[in-house]
Amino acid sequence: MWILRINMSDLSYKLEELPEKYKLLYGRALTSQMVFDEVPPLCHALGLNNKLVFSAGVVTGTAAPTSARVSVGGKSPLTGGIKEANAGTAWGPDLAKMHIRALVVEGLPEKKDVYWGAKVKWDDTAGKPVVEFFDATEHIGKDVYKIYPQIFEKFGEKVSIASMGTAGELGYGNSGIVFNDMAKRPSRYAGRGGLGAVLASKRLKFIILDAKGAPGIDMVDKSLFDEGRKKLIDAIRSHPISQPKGGLNSYGTAVLVNILNEAGGLPTRNFSAGRFEGAAKTSGEAIFETNKERMGKEIYNHACSPGCIIQCSNTYYNEDQTEATSCIEYESTWALGANLGVDNLDDIATMVQLCNAYGLDTIETGGTLGVAMEGGLLEFGDSKGAIQMIHEMGKGTAVGRTLGGGTEVTGKIYGVKRVPAVKGQGMPAYEPRAVKGIGITYATTTMGADHTAGYTICPEILGVSGKLDPLSPEGKAALSRAFQATTAFIDSCGHCLFIAFPILDIATGFEGMIQECNGVLGTNWNADDIVAYGAETLKVERKFNEAAGIGKEADRIPEFMKIEPLPPHNQVFDISDEALDSVYKDL
Amino acid sequence: MLIVCGHRILYAVRDDMIVKVKLFATLRKYLPGVELGKSSDIELESGSSIAQLYDVLGIPAEEIKLAYVNGIFCEMDTELKDGDEIGIFPPIGGGSL
Numbered sequence: 076m077w078i079l080r081i082n083m084s085d086l087s088y089k090l091e092e093l094p095e096k097y098k099l100l101y102g103r104a105l106t107s108q109m110v111f112d113e114v115p116p117l118c119h120a121l122g123l124n125n126k127l128v129f130s131a132g133v134v135t136g137t138a139a140p141t142s143a144r145v146s147v148g149g150k151s152p153l154t155g156g157i158k159e160a161n162a163g164t165a166w167g168p169d170l171a172k173m174h175i176r177a178l179v180v181e182g183l184p185e186k187k188d189v190y191w192g193a194k195v196k197w198d199d200t201a202g203k204p205v206v207e208f209f210d211a212t213e214h215i216g217k218d219v220y221k222i223y224p225q226i227f228e229k230f231g232e233k234v235s236i237a238s239m240g241t242a243g244e245l246g247y248g249n250s251g252i253v254f255n256d257m258a259k260r261p262s263r264y265a266g267r268g269g270l271g272a273v274l275a276s277k278r279l280k281f282i283i284l285d286a287k288g289a290p291g292i293d294m295v296d297k298s299l300f301d302e303g304r305k306k307l308i309d310a311i312r313s314h315p316i317s318q319p320k321g322g323l324n325s326y327g328t329a330v331l332v333n334i335l336n337e338a339g340g341l342p343t344r345n346f347s348a349g350r351f352e353g354a355a356k357t358s359g360e361a362i363f364e365t366n367k368e369r370m371g372k373e374i375y376n377h378a379c380s381p382g383c384i385i386q387c388s389n390t391y392y393n394e395d396q397t398e399a400t401s402c403i404e405y406e407s408t409w410a411l412g413a414n415l416g417v418d419n420l421d422d423i424a425t426m427v428q429l430c431n432a433y434g435l436d437t438i439e440t441g442g443t444l445g446v447a448m449e450g451g452l453l454e455f456g457d458s459k460g461a462i463q464m465i466h467e468m469g470k471g472t473a474v475g476r477t478l479g480g481g482t483e484v485t486g487k488i489y490g491v492k493r494v495p496a497v498k499g500q501g502m503p504a505y506e507p508r509a510v511k512g513i514g515i516t517y518a519t520t521t522m523g524a525d526h527t528a529g530y531t532i533c534p535e536i537l538g539v540s541g542k543l544d545p546l547s548p549e550g551k552a553a554l555s556r557a558f559q560a561t562t563a564f565i566d567s568c569g570h571c572l573f574i575a576f577p578i579l580d581i582a583t584g585f586e587g588m589i590q591e592c593n594g595v596l597g598t599n600w601n602a603d604d605i606v607a608y609g610a611e612t613l614k615v616e617r618k619f620n621e622a623a624g625i626g627k628e629a630d631r632i633p634e635f636m637k638i639e640p641l642p643p644h645n646q647v648f649d650i651s652d653e654a655l656d657s658v659y660k661d662l
Numbered sequence: 663m664l665i666v667c668g669h670r671i672l673y674a675v676r677d678d679m680i681v682k683v684k685l686f687a688t689l690r691k692y693l694p695g696v697e698l699g700k701s702s703d704i705e706l707e708s709g710s711s712i713a714q715l716y717d718v719l720g721i722p723a724e725e726i727k728l729a730y731v732n733g734i735f736c737e738m739d740t741e742l743k744d745g746d747e748i749g750i751f752p753p754i755g756g757g758s759l
């Protein structure tokens with residue numbers, strides 16, 4: 076097992092044996108630990124001393140269901156704190172199969188106008204991965220949908236590719252790292268926190284993996300792994316949310332639009348209301364029904380990455396049956412829909428496609444445009460104007476570069492008081508005043524406002540793992556803490572977070588996930604151990620942020636949410652600072 | 663409602679109410695033809711519960727996960743009032759990057 080270091084200062088690489096202390100660390104646990112160990116917290120995120128660490132999860136590359144995740148870590152140019160973003164893509168299993176536990180991109184070249192590609196392939200004779208560099212400057216300034224086919228053509232159909240778009244090249248806090256999906260689309264983003272700009276700052280345009288001939292994943296106890304795998308598959312296949320033709324497979328993640336709208340928690344027009352009159356037109360049901368009408372048949376969703384049996388990724392089709400985009404997630408249709416007062420699904424699809432093409436994070440883009448609309452740049456509901464602004468961001472015009480700085484920066488430039496961001500990162504698609512637990516997660520996670528860090532929506536809105544009152548503050552700090560710790564483990568084990576729906580409800584599924592890990596690692600973990608594992612990761616991330624000057628004073632929700640009641644429930648965010656602080660104090 | 667005079671029943675008026683119902687995702691088939699996001703007026707006997715509404719709509723209980731009444735999650739035995747707006751959902755989940 077290796078750490079592969081790619082040094083962009085002198086275009087060299089080295090393979091190091093994995094140190095003993097990292098033996099059990101994978102995915103987010105490893106990226107965060109290595110960032111903590113190696114990146115000076117006060118360094119500039121786009122400077123010499125920041126590093127990007129890529130690591131796949133414990134079971135990534137095995138036959139475990141829905142497990143092709145890869146984590147990317149570094150210091151975030153958006154928040155100034157630690158960042159882990161992950162994506163589902165064949166790139167993850169390819170990295171793991173070559174026995175590369177972590178791929179680290181470090182250093183900074185002196186020449187700024189030359190970009191490079193690194194191809195990592197398995198060398199059968201040497202029995203290890205090797206790296207070849209190539210000049211990639213010709214691919215700069217272009218739509219990633221144009222360049223991915225060229226790279227596949229040059230390096231073969233079986234490779235997988237990590238890259239960034241012009242948003243990264245322009246150094247935006249709003250820029251993701253993109254990986255290919257199963258149909259070779261550059262559409263799977265480790266999107267949040269500006270890691271695309273970090274990769275671009277190193278002048279590394281592509282990391283191409285060719286795992287042909289690689290040995291695959293070693294396991295200590297294959298039969299235990301198989302037992303766990305079977306239990307998890309059974310849980311996924313029998314839960315109505317994750318089963319074939321179930322909620323996720325039929326309607327995708329955008330099925331949440333209507334329920335959040337009914338619950339009064341769908342942030343509308345830059346977080347000025349909790350309900351949007353046009354919500355249904357932007358929902359997963361609308362995507363499904365529009366596709367059915369346009370294509371003449373029901374279309375179910377597909378897998379973003381190999382081995383996914385949930386298959387939640389949709390494709391949205393134009394009237395002429397050509398593909399408009401894949402995929403429209405809940406967060407994206409909200410950010411570019413309700414949040415902007417837009418109910419035109421075709422325009423939302425155009426915006427999603429443009430964000431992917433330019434390398435922008437859809438959530439940060441929607442948050443930014445919402446604030447800009449409030450600041451008077453455009454009218455709410457002006458979807459054509461929003462499309463134009465995304466082009467300006469991608470092309471790097473003066474106004475585009477302003478918006479590329481993200482939600483908080485844009486709020487400052489336009490003198491807006493209602494800026495929905497925590498630690499510099501724009502809020503996702505759940506209103507903290509209407510769903511108190513998720514507000515605690517936004518406030519306290521080290522990542523900046525991030526729903527995936529502790530998805531309390533499960534019990535608060537969806538009735539998964541019990542049903543809690545979303546408007547009540549009672550017990551929500553403990554709830555968020557528990558979700559944050561468990562999530563940190565799931566982000567490290569390699570499974571997509573969506574296995575949470577079945578495993579929270581079906582105990583044998585949860586057990587199965589742990590058995591899979593024990594089978595691979597030879598550990599003897601139980602449920603408490605995995606929560607402790609996740610909690611350790613949270614503590615490391617916290618220590619990094621504190622050393623970067625981001626302490627508990629930053630664990631707060633913007634003031635307007637504490638003083639402006641949100642219709643329809645007319646609630647404010649009424650969680651005390653003590654309760655917020657208890658999330659980490661009692662970890 | 664009964665209006666009585668002595669022991670004689672003068673009128674027997676069925677005391678009905680109207681609630682506004684929206685069905686989502688896989689439940690949409692139980693009110694076919696309704697435009698997405700639009701509510702349907704359903705007449706119920708006064709004092710009916712959410713469970714009774716499910717009966718009237720002909721939705722098997724196992725297909726339903728939860729209902730929001732006027733934006734608030736409510737259990738099956740909750741009594742409905744005239745003019746209530748009810749959104750009914752099967753088990754759903756999502757929310758990702």
Ligand code: SF4
Nearest residue numbers: 163379383385387571
């Ligand atoms: S559940 Fe959806 S996001 Fe997760 S791995 Fe499968 S297709 Fe990808």
